Structure formats: C-alpha cells, structure tokens
Amino acid sequence: MAKAKKQSVKEETVDLTMAEKILDQYWDVEGCLIPVLQKIQNEYGYLQEPVINLVSERLNMSLSEVMGVASFFAQFHLKPRGKHIIKVCTGTACHVKKAKGLSAKVIDRLKINANETTKDRMFTFEEVACLGACGIAPVVVVDKDVHGTLSPDKLGDVLDGYAKSYA
Amino acid sequence: MVSRTKTKKRKAKSSGNGKGSVISVCLGTGGIAAGGDKVFEKFKRVIKNKRLDTAIGKRVCKTAKTGCRGLCAKDVLVDVTVPGKQALTYERVTAEMVPQIVEDHLVNKTPVKKWLAKGDYHKFHDNQQRLILGNCGAIDPENIDEYTIKGGYKALEKVLTRMSPKAVIGEISKAGLRGRGGGGFETGWKWESCAKYDSDEKFIICNGDEGDPGAFMDRSIMEGDPHVVLEGMVIGGYAIGATTGYIYVRAEYPLAVERLRMAIKQAEEYGYLGDNILGSDYSLDITIKEGAGAFVCGESTALQFSIEGKRGMPRTRPPQSVESGLWNKPTCLNNVETFANVPVIINRGAKWYSKIGTTKSKGTKIFALTGNVKNTGLIEVPMGITIREIVFDIGGGIPKKKKFKAVQIGGPSGGCLPESYLDKPIDFESLLEAGAMMGSGSLVVVDETTCMVDMARFFLDFCAKESCGKCPPCRVGTTLMLEILIRITQGEGKEEDMDVLEKMSDEINTMSLCGLGQSAPNPVVSTLRYFRDEYIAHIRDKDCPTATCVALYKYTVIPDKCTKCTLCIRNCPVDAISGSKEEVAFIDREKCIECNLCYEKCNFMAIK
Numbered sequence: 001m002a003k004a005k006k007q008s009v010k011e012e013t014v015d016l017t018m019a020e021k022i023l024d025q026y027w028d029v030e031g032c033l034i035p036v037l038q039k040i041q042n043e044y045g046y047l048q049e050p051v052i053n054l055v056s057e058r059l060n061m062s063l064s065e066v067m068g069v070a071s072f073f074a075q076f077h078l079k080p081r082g083k084h085i086i087k088v089c090t091g092t093a094c095h096v097k098k099a100k101g102l103s104a105k106v107i108d109r110l111k112i113n114a115n116e117t118t119k120d121r122m123f124t125f126e127e128v129a130c131l132g133a134c135g136i137a138p139v140v141v142v143d144k145d146v147h148g149t150l151s152p153d154k155l156g157d158v159l160d161g162y163a164k165s166y167a
Numbered sequence: 168m169v170s171r172t173k174t175k176k177r178k179a180k181s182s183g184n185g186k187g188s189v190i191s192v193c194l195g196t197g198g199i200a201a202g203g204d205k206v207f208e209k210f211k212r213v214i215k216n217k218r219l220d221t222a223i224g225k226r227v228c229k230t231a232k233t234g235c236r237g238l239c240a241k242d243v244l245v246d247v248t249v250p251g252k253q254a255l256t257y258e259r260v261t262a263e264m265v266p267q268i269v270e271d272h273l274v275n276k277t278p279v280k281k282w283l284a285k286g287d288y289h290k291f292h293d294n295q296q297r298l299i300l301g302n303c304g305a306i307d308p309e310n311i312d313e314y315t316i317k318g319g320y321k322a323l324e325k326v327l328t329r330m331s332p333k334a335v336i337g338e339i340s341k342a343g344l345r346g347r348g349g350g351g352f353e354t355g356w357k358w359e360s361c362a363k364y365d366s367d368e369k370f371i372i373c374n375g376d377e378g379d380p381g382a383f384m385d386r387s388i389m390e391g392d393p394h395v396v397l398e399g400m401v402i403g404g405y406a407i408g409a410t411t412g413y414i415y416v417r418a419e420y421p422l423a424v425e426r427l428r429m430a431i432k433q434a435e436e437y438g439y440l441g442d443n444i445l446g447s448d449y450s451l452d453i454t455i456k457e458g459a460g461a462f463v464c465g466e467s468t469a470l471q472f473s474i475e476g477k478r479g480m481p482r483t484r485p486p487q488s489v490e491s492g493l494w495n496k497p498t499c500l501n502n503v504e505t506f507a508n509v510p511v512i513i514n515r516g517a518k519w520y521s522k523i524g525t526t527k528s529k530g531t532k533i534f535a536l537t538g539n540v541k542n543t544g545l546i547e548v549p550m551g552i553t554i555r556e557i558v559f560d561i562g563g564g565i566p567k568k569k570k571f572k573a574v575q576i577g578g579p580s581g582g583c584l585p586e587s588y589l590d591k592p593i594d595f596e597s598l599l600e601a602g603a604m605m606g607s608g609s610l611v612v613v614d615e616t617t618c619m620v621d622m623a624r625f626f627l628d629f630c631a632k633e634s635c636g637k638c639p640p641c642r643v644g645t646t647l648m649l650e651i652l653i654r655i656t657q658g659e660g661k662e663e664d665m666d667v668l669e670k671m672s673d674e675i676n677t678m679s680l681c682g683l684g685q686s687a688p689n690p691v692v693s694t695l696r697y698f699r700d701e702y703i704a705h706i707r708d709k710d711c712p713t714a715t716c717v718a719l720y721k722y723t724v725i726p727d728k729c730t731k732c733t734l735c736i737r738n739c740p741v742d743a744i745s746g747s748k749e750e751v752a753f754i755d756r757e758k759c760i761e762c763n764l765c766y767e768k769c770n771f772m773a774i775k
Contacts, residue, residue, distance in 0.1 A: 030494070033476035034459050072478040072635075073459035075418045091380030092575060092611045093537035095625050098767075129462070129629060130380035131419060134537035134609075135544045136242075 014050045018043045023058045033069055046077040082117045082124035084162055086142050091130030093137040105152040109159055188273055189248040203243045209265040247272050258284040287563050291542050294561045298531050299507045300547045303391030308426050311433040314394040320439050322513035326402050327447040335406040341517035343529035348502030349606045351595035361407040361489035361499040370498040371409035373400055375416040378462040379578030381609030384533040385503035389423035393430035399506030404451045407499050412453035415470055418460040427455055462633035466681045467500045480635045481681035524550035528594035539614035541566050555589040569614040577606025579626045580686030582693025602693040618715035619698040620705050624652040626690035641684030644675040656716040660706035714766050714775050722759055726751045728773035735765035
C-alpha cells in the first residue's frame with residue numbers, strides 16, 4: 001500500500017521542461033493541438049494530468065477541449081503503459097484466420113484483458129483494427145516487430161522470448 | 168527558385184543501373200517476418216567474401232512494411248539480375264540457400280532452377296494489370312532519381328508547360344476517373360466544382376487515413392512509390408488553384424510518414440514542389456498531418472476537423488467541402504489511389520485510359536486480397552473483372568481443399584457476396600446493386616469454416632466502437648444491433664430478431680449523419696440476404712453450422728464425412744476421442760474440454 005502511494009506521488013511531480021519546449025515550438029501554429037499531444041506523448045509515454053493542464057493553459061484552450069481531443073483518438077493514452085506493447089490484430093483478414101485464439105492466448109498467458117497492463121508494467125495488451133499486414137494474417141505486433149502467420153502455439157513461443165529477455 | 172537546368176544536371180543514381188549483377192531482397196513486413204533481413208545480411212557477407220562486383224539493394228518493394236510485389240505468401244522473394252539477362256525471382260529463400268544461389272547464379276551463371284518461383288507466382292502476376300503498382304517493388308522509394316528514370320514527374324512537366332488548369336480537369340473528366348476511397352465520386356467533377364470558387368486560400372488534401380480493416384493499398388503506394396502521390400497532388404492542386412496541400416496519414420503507418428517526408432524534401436530540392444514549380448508561376452507546399460487513430464477520420468469533414476486540431480466528428484452537409492472545407496476555405500479531398508491515377512492519365516491520355524474498365528467505372532482498381540485464399544496480397548486488376556478470376560486465377564483458390572463460401576468486399580461498409588456472384592463483373596455500380604460496396608477495395612475471402620453471423624457481429628462491433636458518437640442513430644443503433652447479434656451467437660436469439668435487425672438497418676441507414684453510420688448495417692443486411700439459413704440455424708436450432716460461436720459448440724463427429732485419418736485423435740490433448748484407421752472417430756463429451764483443436768485440425772469438416 002505504502003509503495004503504491006509513493007508511486008502515485010512520484011507521478012504527480014512531473015518534469016515539465018520537455019513539454020514546455022514542445023509547446024514553445026507550436027503555440028502559435030493553427031490547429032496544433034494534435035501534433036503537440038503526439039510529441040508530448042512520445043516523450044512521456046502517456047498523457048499525464050499535469051501535462052494536459054499545461055497544454056490547456058499554454059494553448060489557451062479549455063481543459064474540456066483538450067481532454068475532448070485526447071480521449072477521442074485511440075492513439076492517446078491517459079494511463080501508463082507497459083514496456084512492451086502487444087498488439088493483436090483483429091482486422092477482417094486476421095478475424096477469418098482465427099485471431100480470436102491469439103487474443104485468448106495472451107489473456108491466458110499474461111492474465112490481463114485487452115487494454116490492460118500487467119502489474120509489473122512489462123506488457124500492455126491491445127486489440128487493434130487492421131495493421132495493414134493482411135497478407136501474412138493473423139498478425140501480432142510486439143513493439144515494432146511484426147510476427148505473421150501465427151498460431152496460438154507459435155505466439156506462446158514469441159511471448160516467451162520477450163518474457164525471457166527481461167527475466 | 169530552382170531552375171530546370173539544375174534539375175537535369177543531377178546525375179541519376181540507381182542501384183539497378185550499374186554494370187554488375189543486382190540482387191534485391193524483399194524487405195516488406197512479410198519478408199522480414201519470414202527472415203528477410205537474415206537473407207539480406209547473408210547475401211552481403213557471401214558477396215563480400217567472394218569479392219564479386221554485385222550491387223545488393225534492399226528492394227524495398229512495394230512497401231517495406233507490407234509485403235513484396237503483393238505476394239507475401241511466398242516470402243522471402245529475391246530477385247537476381249545478371250547483366251544481359253532477365254531478372255529471375257527466387258521464392259521462399261532462406262539464409263542457408265544463399266551460398267548456392269551466389270555460387271551457381273552469379274559465378275557460374277546458371278540459375279538454381281529448383282528454387283525459382285513456380286507457376287503460380289507467375290500466374291499471380293500475369294493476370295494483373297499494374298498501372299499504379301508498377302513502380303512499387305521495382306524502385307527504391309527513397310530515391311527520387313529512380314522515380315524520374317521511370318518517367319516520373321513527366322506528367323507534371325507536361326501540365327505546367329502545356330496545359331491550362333481547365334484542360335487538366337477536362338482530361339481527368341474525359342478519362343472517367345472516379346474516387347478510389349469508397350464512394351466512387353467523379354474526380355473531374357469534384358475538381359471542377361472546387362476550381363470555380365474564388366478564395367485567397369484553397370486546400371488540396373490527400374486522404375491517407377486508410378481505416379478499413381483488410382485494406383492496405385494506400386499504405387503500399389505511400390511507402391513504395393511516394394512520389395506518384397506528390398505528383399498527382401501537385402497536378403490536382405494546379406487544376407483547382409490550391410495554395411496549400413496536406414497529406415493526412417493514418418497513425419498506424421509510421422513508415423509511410425517517413426517515406427513521404429523524405430519524398431517531399433527531395434521533390435522540393437528538385438523543384439517539383441515549393442515556390443514556382445519547374446519555373447512556372449504555380450507554387451504549392453505540402454505538409455504531412457499524422458492522424459491519431461480514429462476510423463471516422465476517413466470521412467472528409469471529420470478529417471478536416473482533425474487537421475484543425477479538433478475532435479474528428481463529421482458535420483452536416485451542405486456546404487460541401489469544395490465550397491467551405493478546411494478552415495472554411497474551398498477544399499478538395501481525394502484518396503491516395505485516386506491521386507496515383509492522375510499522372511498515368513496525363514501521360515497516356517484520357518482516351519487510352521478510358522478504354523480500360525467498364526462503361527461507368529474506368530481504369531484499374533487495387534484490391535487487397537486476403538483471408539482464406541492461397542495467394543494473399545495486393546492485386547491490381549481492370550474494373551469489370553469477375554470475382555472468380557480474382558479468387559481462383561490470381562488468388563489460386565482456397566487452401567486445404569476447403570470450400571469457397573463468400574467474399575467480403577469493401578470493409579465494414581461493404582457486404583458479403585455468396586458463390587452465385589462469382590461470375591459477376593465488379594465495378595462501382597454492380598457491387599452496390601449486390602448489396603456490397605467498392606469501399607477502399609478490401610477483398611476478404613471466406614471459406615466454409617467462417618460463421619457469417621459472427622462475421623456480421625464482427626463488423627458491427629467495429630462500427631459500434633468506431634462511431635464518433637455525434638448522432639444517435641449510429642451511436643445507439645449500432646450498439647443495439649450488436650446486442651441482438653451477440654445474443655444470436657450465444658444461442659439466445661428470438662424468431663423476430665431477424666425482422667428487427669432488418670428494420671433497424673434501414674433506419675440507421677436513412678438517419679445517420681455520415682457514411683460510417685449509413686453503411687454500418689451493410690454487413691448485416693447482406694448476410695441476412697444471402698446467408699439467412701445460418702441465422703435461422705442459430706436462432707431455431709441453436710446451432711452454429713461452422714462451430715465458430717463458442718456457446719453453441721457441440722463437438723460430434725459426422726460419420727459420413729469422417730475418413731478415419733485419426734488426425735483428431737492424435738491432436739486431442741485429453742484423449743477424449745476414440746477410434747482407429749478402421750473405425751470412425753467418436754468424441755467422449757464427458758472428457759472433452761472444448762478446446763476446438765479437433766475441429767481446426769480436421770481437413771474434412773467432419774466435426775461440428
């Protein structure tokens with residue numbers, strides 16, 4: 001419990017210098033909110049409250065406007081994410097090639113549901129719509145590595161590989 | 168200002184132009200997943216050791232990330248060109264095969280026949296007409312010189328020196344080019360109506376927000392041949408008098424963004440983009456806008472809001488974008504593939520172009536052929552081709568001796584067409600008539616193991632999740648329809664459900680604000696129309712004929728179909744199946760843990 005508390009305190013004291021820098025480049029560009037949020041997320045991993053407050057202040061937009069955009073687009077994350085991002089493609093081609101079994105494998109192995117992160121913040125599991133690699137369906141992308149024509153068994157090996165390198 | 172002389176002075180550099188042999192390894196997603204980078208490294212090492220005069224290039228095929236030459240199923244593909252001879256293609260190359268290929272083919276000049284691409288590789292290509300994809304996989308997308316050698320930017324030169332904007336629009340109209348993004352709106356007409364509005368600022372936007380699951384042609388063009396998009400855009404910009412251009416690229420395509428950025432920089436250096444293009448008085452700057460992950464942003468007004476930095480939600484029309492679009496200025500928005508068609512039309516003329524295709528749909532269309540078909544990948548075919556030609560001649564048919572059931576065309580806005588449509592020629596009109604849609608051109612082949620009710624549920628789930636939430640018919644309607652479908656797949660369907668679904672589909676279609684909502688029920692409507700018996704089986708008999716819907720699983724062996732191959736017995740993890748080579752298999756329901764392995768393993772559909 002104490003540990004968890006400590007962590008949350010740590011999260012609230014965010015170093016805002018990088019965000020300031022990004023905002024300095026963009027504040028007078030018309031329609032810059034989305035690129036600003038993208039750049040900030042690249043730096044910080046996800047969009048934390050203090051950063052969003054800062055963006056709203058500097059761009060002279062209401063907090064609801066900024067949050068409206070941040071919560072609308074799937075690419076923006078408001079919660080911390082794991083070190084490895086596992087994306088199971090659920091596009092049409094992967095669907096007819098039984099991508100369901102791959103999701104089940106991940107859920108079974110990591111004990112998390114879609115859009116959740118493991119407790120050790122090692123893995124985040126997401127189901128995404130079409131990664132555009134339908135030729136080698138079903139596809140799972142871990143970070144930037146594409147694994148194609150998978151079966152639940154093969155996916156197990158792939159996951160083992162990532163777990164091992166950080167064991 | 169960059170003068171044209173400077174442009175011409177630049178010496179063309181191309182990996183394919185040297186005197187030595189050239190090896191190009193396909194490094195697409197498919198290629199890399201199959202070990203392409205290992206093959207590439209091995210070639211480099213072997214060639215270095217042997218001190219051969221060979222240029223080895225990353226044939227950053229059609230795309231570095233999607234696959235090579237459209238045939239990912241045969242990866243890793245390697246092209247070997249020996250001076251004075253035609254390029255030969257090896258399929259399924261592994262690192263172990265590399266030394267022998269180098270030794271035999273490069274040193275002794277005798278190709279390794281047994282590893283050369285077989286008949287269906289050629290069949291896959293021979294049946295296509297690659298007007299737009301021609302450069303993809305053939306040139307290095309990161310090198311503008313390779314594009315210009317192949318006649319790139321010739322069309323732009325022609326337009327700027329010899330054609331008036333009106334003449335350009337006239338040519339595009341005469342060619343009969345229609346938008347490749349889905350609706351099939353006439354491009355010439357759109358340009359003409361945008362050109363007639365006077366404004367201090369005008370925008371031309373390239374819609375690269377390819378969101379349809381199962382489609383990846385736009386990504387391939389942007390990654391494999393980015394300059395053709397730029398050329399098409401500048402020509403379009405000139406025709407309508409645009410002052411600024413935007414390319415809106417989907418968030419999931421980082422490589423496309425990278426390649427386009429590189430291409431823009433090169434084009435600016437060469438004077439094809441920026442101030443006073445090629446010495447004329449027309450100027451255009453193009454900026455890339457990265458999307459942030461929303462399917463609805465493929466809709467033109469939503470996309471424009473997203474560029475303005477707002478939530479991507481469509482608005483009511485009129486006014487149309489051509490009158491008042493981005494920042495309330497006249498805006499012309501076209502799809503990536505549409506722009507890629509423009510230079511072809513200008514170069515070869517409207518008359519030549521309009522001979523390809525059907526009466527109302529001209530030219531070629533790129534389809535992403537995926538799903539349960541042997542040769543998956545991107546194909547480019549003339550409009551009016553039949554589904555049978557695509558699936559069986561180019562695609563090579565259904566693997567594992569399973570039976571063809573349907574093709575799903577057009578993504579979530581499209582529909583499923585059954586076997587009876589195999590011989591129908593496809594163009595914009597015929598697909599609409601059949602209850603499907605061209606959409607962006609995804610073509611997913613479905614075999615007999617796929618449940619059509621589950622397929623409808625799948626698409627509706629997608630639309631319900633991607634609904635922007637602005638208008639209730641779409642937001643509430645799709646969710647309610649999804650609930651009904653989920654109930655049916657769980658064996659709790661009611662007799663009246665089918666009628667309710669049909670009625671709701673009609674209502675959502677007529678009342679939704681934008682294309683996403685209007686077309687969201689299409690997959691349900693088309694499956695109800697062609698596969699009603701499957702719905703009935705789910706509802707009345709509580710049975711899923713394909714054993715896809717988990718809640719309705721039965722796991723029994725159909726004795727007539729069982730060939731006594733014992734494959735299921737060997738694969739059952741809990742020894743629940745008995746039988747032998749002489750005896751039909753039998754599943755003990757007490758022991759069965761419903762893992763579905765036996766069903767998947769059975770090659771004869773003998774388990775349900």
